[in-house]
Amino acid sequence: MNHEKHEIHEKKSEGLVPGLRFPEFREAGEWKIDILKNISPSIFDGTHQTPKYIESGIPFFSVENIVSGNKNKFISREDYLVATSKNKPEKGDILITRIGNIGYSVVINWDYEFSIYVTLAVVKKSVNFNSNFLNCYFQSKRYQVELHSKSLLNAVPCKINMDELRKTEVLLPTEKEQQKIADCLSSLDELITAEAQKIDTLKAHKKGLMQQLFPAEGETVPGLRFPEFRDAGEWEVKQLIDVSDKKTKWSFIGGPFGSNLKSSDYVADGIRIIQLQNIGDAEFFDDYKIFTSEEKADELLANNIYPGEIILSKMGDPVGRACLIPYKHARYVMCSDGIRLVVDEKAYSKYFIYTLINSIQFRALVEKTATGSTRKRIGLDDLKNLPMVVPKPEEQQKIADCLSSLDELITAEAQKLDTLKAHKKGLMQGLFPSADEVGV
Numbered sequence: 001m002n003h004e005k006h007e008i009h010e011k012k013s014e015g016l017v018p019g020l021r022f023p024e025f026r027e028a029g030e031w032k033i034d035i036l037k038n039i040s041p042s043i044f045d046g047t048h049q050t051p052k053y054i055e056s057g058i059p060f061f062s063v064e065n066i067v068s069g070n071k072n073k074f075i076s077r078e079d080y081l082v083a084t085s086k087n088k089p090e091k092g093d094i095l096i097t098r099i100g101n102i103g104y105s106v107v108i109n110w111d112y113e114f115s116i117y118v119t120l121a122v123v124k125k126s127v128n129f130n131s132n133f134l135n136c137y138f139q140s141k142r143y144q145v146e147l148h149s150k151s152l153l154n155a156v157p158c159k160i161n162m163d164e165l166r167k168t169e170v171l172l173p174t175e176k177e178q179q180k181i182a183d184c185l186s187s188l189d190e191l192i193t194a195e196a197q198k199i200d201t202l203k204a205h206k207k208g209l210m211q212q213l214f215p216a217e218g219e220t221v222p223g224l225r226f227p228e229f230r231d232a233g234e235w236e237v238k239q240l241i242d243v244s245d246k247k248t249k250w251s252f253i254g255g256p257f258g259s260n261l262k263s264s265d266y267v268a269d270g271i272r273i274i275q276l277q278n279i280g281d282a283e284f285f286d287d288y289k290i291f292t293s294e295e296k297a298d299e300l301l302a303n304n305i306y307p308g309e310i311i312l313s314k315m316g317d318p319v320g321r322a323c324l325i326p327y328k329h330a331r332y333v334m335c336s337d338g339i340r341l342v343v344d345e346k347a348y349s350k351y352f353i354y355t356l357i358n359s360i361q362f363r364a365l366v367e368k369t370a371t372g373s374t375r376k377r378i379g380l381d382d383l384k385n386l387p388m389v390v391p392k393p394e395e396q397q398k399i400a401d402c403l404s405s406l407d408e409l410i411t412a413e414a415q416k417l418d419t420l421k422a423h424k425k426g427l428m429q430g431l432f433p434s435a436d437e438v439g440v
């Protein structure tokens with residue numbers, strides 16, 4: 001269903017009614033206030049027993065699986081029967097996270113058997129509500145404020161007790177209005193899902209292309225080569241340190257010792273510190289923002305890093321991942337586990353080197369060299385001596401142009417996805433009564 005075909009009437013909120021309402025419900029009156037336990041026949045959490053995971057079997061979901069949508073944990077049928085002996089989630093029920101990232105929900109729309117951990121709760125389906133509507137309502141600002149007001153915010157991790165969850169307030173319009181809202185938002189969800197799948201397809205294509213465009217481990221010629229370079233000979237073996245710009249001071253250097261940049265050095269605004277959480281796998285994550293003073297940044301000048309440069313991570317997951325520094329600030333300070341790399345761009349394509357660092361082939365070398373069992377770590381000296389094979393500059397640039405064009409497509413699709421999500425968020429703020437109204 002195309003969400004653009006829905007006509008929505010805008011009006012001022014009067015009591016417990018939304019700011020945006022479909023024409024046929026303009027005179028339908030206020031929404032009904034109730035609490036969750038009164039509208040659902042049963043609300044229960046998952047098993048409290050620590051599961052024994054096996055390689056394949058019956059899917060077992062915790063918060064991470066529901067948020068990411070992955071089925072990567074499995075248990076035996078015997079453990080499944082124990083976990084579901086009293087209560088079993090079924091198609092049409094709603095799963096909601098109650099420990100950690102609380103308040104994320106999803107309607108069960110699959111038919112296969114599965115069980116859940118204590119971090120999740122189940123709201124059983126009922127004739128009292130439309131499951132798709134209630135799932136959307138759970139994501140509204142009003143309900144999120146309500147849920148978090150009843151949670152144990154000081155608990156680590158954050159959690160909401162089952163009794164408090166059952167007492168959370170919900171607002172319900174008529175059955176027909178619930179259906180109309182659910183249809184409108186689900187049509188947007190379909191667009192969002194399709195866009196996300198398009199991005200995943202592009203990323204998978206790029207990953208497969210990189211495997212062919214770079215030589216396999218121990219090889220010096222790639223499996224796939226542009227026609228003009230098929231007779232160009234073998235690629236040359238270098239060490240990572242060889243590609244750094246020797247004319248730039250501190251062109252290959254790690255972050256400061258932890259004792260040199262402490263939490264007491266943080267300020268509300270100033271020079272941005274790049275944390276480990278900001279360094280994604282070929283992606284800079286902008287959500288984590290802390291700052292230090294200009295004086296402190298000057299004191300740590302050797303550990304400053306600048307827009308367009310490459311930063312690598314000494315620690316997993318995965319270890320050795322790299323991203324480019326964004327052009328949002330004039331300079332940054334690295335955290336202790338960051339590594340600055342300034343590429344000699346007269347001899348090498350920066351984007352080629354950056355992509356090669358994030359390739360499966362080079363990543364495998366980093367993993368082998370890294371130490372640690374639970375969380376891998378690699379030292380600066382070990383990293384700089386790792387071998388990498390590179391072609392002549394012309395071939396580097398050709399590969400860089402090919403892969404960067406794919407990156408541009410991925411970025412453009414990601415922006416479309418963000419726009420759709422923002423549109424849905426804004427629409428939900430209008431389609432559900434405000435969090436500022438009575439009862440919150």
